[in-house]
Amino acid sequence: MTEPTYADEARERRVPEPTKRLDRTSFERDRARVLHSAALRRLAAKTQVVGPGTDDFVRNRLTHSLEVAQVARELGKSLGCDPDLVETAALAHDLGHPPFGHNGERALNEAASACGGFEGNAQTLRILARLEPKTFAPDGSSVGLNLTRASLDACVKYPWLRQNAPVPAGSHADGSPRLIRKFGAYDDDLGAFEWLRAGAEGDARCIEAQVMDLSDDIAYCVHDLEDAVVGGRLGLGQIDDDRGSVWDTARDWYVRDATDDSLDAGLARLREMPEWPSASYAGERGDLAVLKSLTSALIGRFAMSARSATRDLYGGSPLTRYAADLVVPSETRTEIAVLKSIVAHYVMRADDRITHLREQRALVQGLVDVARERGPVVLEPLFAADFDAAGDDTARLRVVVDQVASLTDDSALDWSKRLL
Known part of the structure; x- marks a missing residue:
């Protein structure tokens, strides 16, 4: 089998960067950026199925992501995909998960109803293309890790917006109906989404x-x-x-x-x-x-x-x-x-x-409420700056959701003890 080939457009970045080392591919650089990101480190203290720290054997979100990366790298390589590109997507696939896993996602989706909802995969794109500090555009706006088009595209599990997402079916563990639609980008990340999807047809996903x-x-x-x-x-x-x-x-x-x-x-x-x-x-x-x-x-x-x-x-x-x-x-x-x-x-x-899950959702909702009310007084500096720059209540709510979603299970509990 010959080496995989990728067109120049697959290696493009939203903000062009000079080549630093000729012995290092664009996709190797992407993998390193995700591996060294704060967002990836935080997954070590986020729930996979049961909370981290409850059992020394079970996986957390970080160890799960590392295991996904190993499987994806070998499977992708066997098919002719660039192994670093596939591993980057696997390492990044859960970056958008909030504290308490899918239960926290459910609470944030309800809290964010006025600004377009919350979805872990859409939050992953937001982190990679905006929130994680690395690169800025000439106009001063953040472009996150500034990954290549192919790497960002490989991270998008659901390549459509919320209004085009399928209606969810089934119920949660407590019997209530599922309401979270699966989608890949928020409306205010449309620029990044359209850029990474250049050349894709409809809702097709890259291999x-x-x-x-x-x-x-x-x-x-x-x-x-x-x-x-x-x-x-x-x-x-x-x-x-x-x-x-x-x-x-x-x-x-x-x-x-x-x-x-x-x-x-x-x-x-x-x-x-x-x-x-x-x-x-x-x-x-x-x-x-x-x-x-x-x-x-x-x-x-x-x-x-x-x-x-x-x-x-x-x-x-x-x-x-x-x-x-x-x-x-x-x-x-x-x-x-x-x-x-x-x-x-x-x-x-x-x-x-069931009772534990209900308590977690109440905690997350409480943190959103108090952060909306007190704003920069309680937000971390980078989110406080985003809050001050937001033009309306909808934009400010999205910043608050970004802040709460970034918390680990432990830091969410610490915030609740301090603020609630």
Whole structure:
């Protein structure tokens, strides 16, 4: 297979920069910028499934992002994508997540209704293209990390605006309906969005974004299952007793049209793997080794399935940008949905979490309220400057949301003790 090739427009930056080192590619520079960003470091103290610090074994948002990056780099490289470009997108994919994970996202979406809502993926673009301090345009406006067009495009999981987003379906863990629309950019980031989408047709995603998205699914369905078993949230043998409820969760959250038969078949295929544990987990070193063998085998199974199907369709030439779509067999998608649904049922929908989730949302809403009222007095200096420069209440609310979304779980709790 020959080396991947990218046109000059893929390497363009919104603000042109001189080449500093000839032995370093544009995409290597992009990866380094994300890796050294404050936004990435903050993910170490943000919830993945359970809060950081509650268990020394479980993933946080940063360790999850590093694992996604490893999967994406290898899968992307095998297809002919630039590995640094794909890894950049994977490292950046969760930068926009607020404190308390998707629960915090839900609270911020409600708090931000007057300024266009909140969505973690749209916030990721806002961080990369505006909020993270690095580069300024000649007019003095921030362009964030000033990543190349191809890298920014690869970070956009949902390449459309809020008004064009599909209507959400299903319900949250507490039974209330889902209201957050999935989209890739806020209206006031339209300039950056239109720039990075130059050359794209409609809602098409570049193959690097598709690789990032699948790698995210693979990493969190596999590793969240491992975390749940080690944390005592579920035993793999108990699934049969609750299978009907688990499949209800699957249809409510992930695969609306899936039948019991198709989900049963997906679980059966997974159980036929030689690495699937035959004994219950007791926490000993051998048990952990069995689980690690399972996670390794599952990641390889899902990634190789997509790689083989994509290569079968497109052949062996490098696949970059809009030259191809990632092919994921339906059986693979079902198996991934099975694992995600197991974790969702036993962890995210567990009764002991519902009250805790409600308290987290109230905390986030309270921080937005007090920051709107007191403004620069309580905001960090860079957000205080944005607040002062905002032209109206809508713009000021967006700045407040930016500030609260930037907080970690711990700093959100500290702010609440100090301000609420």
